Amino acid sequence: MTVKSLLIAAAASLALAVPSALADDTTGLTKDTIKVGVPGPFTGDASSYSKAEIGLDAFYRHINDEGGIHGRKIEVIKADTACNEARGIAAAKKLIHQDEVFMIHGNSCSGVALAMKPTIEEAGVPWMIAHAVADKLSTPVVKTIFHGVPTSRDAGTFMAKYAMSRPDTKRIAIVAHSNEWAQSYRRPLVESLDEDHGIEPVLDMTMERGSTDATPQILKIRQADVDFVMAILYEAETAIFLRDAQKYGLDVTILGGYGTDLENTLKRVGDKDAVKNYQVLHMFQNVLGEGDLKTWGDVIHKYYPDEKLTAFSFAGIGSAIAMAKALEAAGPDLTREKLVAELDKIRDLDTGVLASDVTFTPEDHAGAKDSGVAAFDENGDIVIYRSWGQPF
Amino acid sequence: MTDTDTSPLNATRKPASPERGDAHRWLFYLVPVAALAVPFLFNDYLQYVANLMLVYVLVAVGFNIVLGNLGQLAFANTAFFGMGAYATGLLMAKLAVPFWIAIWAGGLAGALAGFLASAAALRGIRMYYLAIMTLAFGELMRWTYIHAEAVTEGSSGLGVPTATVFGIPLDTEAARFYVFLAIVTLVVKATANLLRSRVGRAFQAIKDNELATAALGIPTSRYVILAFVWSGAVVGIAGGMFAIALGRVVPESFNLLELIMHFAMVMVGGVGSLAGSVLGGVVITAAPELFRSYPGMQELFLAVLIAFVLLFMPRGLASLLARVSPLFRERFYRE
Numbered sequence: 055m056t057v058k059s060l061l062i063a064a065a066a067s068l069a070l071a072v073p074s075a076l077a078d079d080t081t082g083l084t085k086d087t088i089k090v091g092v093p094g095p096f097t098g099d100a101s102s103y104s105k106a107e108i109g110l111d112a113f114y115r116h117i118n119d120e121g122g123i124h125g126r127k128i129e130v131i132k133a134d135t136a137c138n139e140a141r142g143i144a145a146a147k148k149l150i151h152q153d154e155v156f157m158i159h160g161n162s163c164s165g166v167a168l169a170m171k172p173t174i175e176e177a178g179v180p181w182m183i184a185h186a187v188a189d190k191l192s193t194p195v196v197k198t199i200f201h202g203v204p205t206s207r208d209a210g211t212f213m214a215k216y217a218m219s220r221p222d223t224k225r226i227a228i229v230a231h232s233n234e235w236a237q238s239y240r241r242p243l244v245e246s247l248d249e250d251h252g253i254e255p256v257l258d259m260t261m262e263r264g265s266t267d268a269t270p271q272i273l274k275i276r277q278a279d280v281d282f283v284m285a286i287l288y289e290a291e292t293a294i295f296l297r298d299a300q301k302y303g304l305d306v307t308i309l310g311g312y313g314t315d316l317e318n319t320l321k322r323v324g325d326k327d328a329v330k331n332y333q334v335l336h337m338f339q340n341v342l343g344e345g346d347l348k349t350w351g352d353v354i355h356k357y358y359p360d361e362k363l364t365a366f367s368f369a370g371i372g373s374a375i376a377m378a379k380a381l382e383a384a385g386p387d388l389t390r391e392k393l394v395a396e397l398d399k400i401r402d403l404d405t406g407v408l409a410s411d412v413t414f415t416p417e418d419h420a421g422a423k424d425s426g427v428a429a430f431d432e433n434g435d436i437v438i439y440r441s442w443g444q445p446f
Numbered sequence: 447m448t449d450t451d452t453s454p455l456n457a458t459r460k461p462a463s464p465e466r467g468d469a470h471r472w473l474f475y476l477v478p479v480a481a482l483a484v485p486f487l488f489n490d491y492l493q494y495v496a497n498l499m500l501v502y503v504l505v506a507v508g509f510n511i512v513l514g515n516l517g518q519l520a521f522a523n524t525a526f527f528g529m530g531a532y533a534t535g536l537l538m539a540k541l542a543v544p545f546w547i548a549i550w551a552g553g554l555a556g557a558l559a560g561f562l563a564s565a566a567a568l569r570g571i572r573m574y575y576l577a578i579m580t581l582a583f584g585e586l587m588r589w590t591y592i593h594a595e596a597v598t599e600g601s602s603g604l605g606v607p608t609a610t611v612f613g614i615p616l617d618t619e620a621a622r623f624y625v626f627l628a629i630v631t632l633v634v635k636a637t638a639n640l641l642r643s644r645v646g647r648a649f650q651a652i653k654d655n656e657l658a659t660a661a662l663g664i665p666t667s668r669y670v671i672l673a674f675v676w677s678g679a680v681v682g683i684a685g686g687m688f689a690i691a692l693g694r695v696v697p698e699s700f701n702l703l704e705l706i707m708h709f710a711m712v713m714v715g716g717v718g719s720l721a722g723s724v725l726g727g728v729v730i731t732a733a734p735e736l737f738r739s740y741p742g743m744q745e746l747f748l749a750v751l752i753a754f755v756l757l758f759m760p761r762g763l764a765s766l767l768a769r770v771s772p773l774f775r776e777r778f779y780r781e
Contacts, residue, residue: 097745147491234601
């Protein structure tokens with residue numbers, strides 16, 4: 055092959071490589087199946103979040119056992135992102151271009167979801183975000199991208215509102231990871247404290263992922279005499295923070311973001327006394343083993359008998375209920391456009407799972423706005439609060 | 447620098463036969479020429495993976511210069527990678543600098559990071575101490591990306607606009623592939639030439655015995671700086687390509703886990719081997735993709751692969767190549 059012919063081949067390849075027009079809007083559909091891509095961090099140090107994707111898979115298997123949607127069974131194709139941006143893009147591209155899914159549902163890890171967003175947006179594949187919370191994922195609105203859990207903006211604002219709903223809250227400290235997940239809570243939290251409540255945090259500190267000691271942060275908090283701590287940390291670091299808080303006798307309320315849940319934190323810390331002051335954002339109406347969480351927990355165990363349930367297990371279920379409703383409403387002649395149109399019509403949907411109703415409009419794809427806060431009461435039972443001292 | 451004819455670095459090596467020299471040349475270009483077919487054969491996803499492979503080939507080539515060729519236990523590779531990515535990304539996003547300038551500027555930024563990292567080595571810090579200092583340097587750089595929010599946009603990351611070459615937007619994986627392939631071919635060729643030159647022999651001499659090399663009048667400090675700077679430049683260019691491939695630069699991409707993957711590429715490919723770096727970059731990038739649809743298997747497979755290679759091919763995959771063909775032993779692989 056001559057150099058000239060190689061150059062011609064290269065040029066021809068460039069011309070052919072123009073993005074295959076938005077795939078046919080029935081891509082991933084057969085008369086019997088709907089292919090759904092479920093990306094998530096199944097490996098890596100954030101793999102505990104993949105429970106959200108396991109929950110999703112169980113939900114869709116349950117739908118299949120109930121007869122599917124208009125006779126079509128959901129075929130879930132999982133793709134591991136390892137909570138890594140480069141691998142996340144690869145996962146999205148594999149689902150879209152190799153597996154040719156009809157839609158994507160899932161993804162934990164906000165930074166990875168943000169990295170995947172341009173790829174999914176460009177392909178025009180409907181994407182229901184089931185766990186990642188960064189508000190930039192759904193704001194500004196992209197026609198085909200929907201947010202099925204409260205965004206970090208709403209969560210951060212709620213954290214400020216909740217802390218200030220306690221009458222004596224005056225001095226607030228923030229401890230957060232430096233990554234986008236934590237900062238996307240922290241920014242609206244600080245803004246809301248300033249704009250809505252007229253206060254600034256007295257301490258605004260970082261605790262990096264992988265930290266094994268929180269002594270400096272705890273001692274600073276003690277010295278600053280704060281009365282509320284916002285600990286926007288992942289599970290492992292939260293356990294370390296609480297352990298050291300107990301060690302140094304820090305006796306203030308500590309509020310966590312969606313990175314942890316109360317039951318799992320208790321298991322990690324292993325000492326009820328260490329978590330007595332810990333409260334955490336809770337996106338559900340109930341606690342584990344109660345109400346619809348019990349029902350869906352049983353469903354998850356039906357398909358994954360050995361799965362250990364945590365709050366993350368249910369993070370995708372609310373949006374899956376919304377998705378099933380839209381797929382049903384779109385009718386047997388399903389297309390991507392019809393699905394998107396039906397999602398846009400969902401109003402005040404009580405999923406029985408999420409603390410917030412789900413509403414999508416063409417102008418707002420952040421469907422769930424409200425949160426609760428899970429805390430131990432004086433009897434050691436978990437209670438969900440709407441605001442300080444006000445049970446859900 | 448001693449430039450007299452008596453310098454041990456000027457000692458001539460036995461030249462390869464003309465036939466073998468031609469074969470080498472063809473062999474070197476055969477891979478990139480064959481790779482031109484990739485966009486014809488693979489879908490968008492696999493083309494993206496191919497682009498990542500090209501990025502990581504340079505990452506491994508650059509890392510191997512300091513680790514394998516100079517023999518220094520230095521782990522500032524993520525600093526070089528990040529500096530290149532941020533320099534390229536920032537120039538394109540904030541100053542609308544054309545891709546062709548920004549990508550080489552990424553190399554310059556990586557070279558600067560390499561120069562800074564060499565400062566520790568020049569102070570006589572070696573082995574574990576150098577390892578920990580350079581690790582700290584990498585983490586310091588990551589801290590800077592996070593906290594220099596006004597410039598880098600902090601933890602949320604920097605969006606990188608679509609690169610354009612001669613007015614053609616690199617908005618497809620195929621377009622990026624051809625440009626990346628050209629860059630990688632150029633940089634690997636330049637590195638191969640450098641390593642075969644008196645400079646490369648100086649690196650090898652320092653690796654073998656630094657004191658003895660200095661005693662021969664060879665200015666080891668200069669060569670140490672040069673190795674770090676060249677390594678930084680190569681990895682910095684890879685960083686620029688990474689920014690283009692992902693369309694985004696985030697601090698999390700330059701963490702310790704990433705460094706471990708870079709290390710794995712060099713170890714699996716073959717420490718001190720250029721061909722090994724290429725192989726390591728390709729294999730370690732491709733391996734997890736084989737198991738992407740099998741949750742939990744990616745890490746397991748990667749661990750098994752690394753363990754297998756280290757146990758049965760301690761000199762990496764390059765030793766396999768050297769067994770297959772003496773051409774690789776002579777040209778790309780040093781026993």
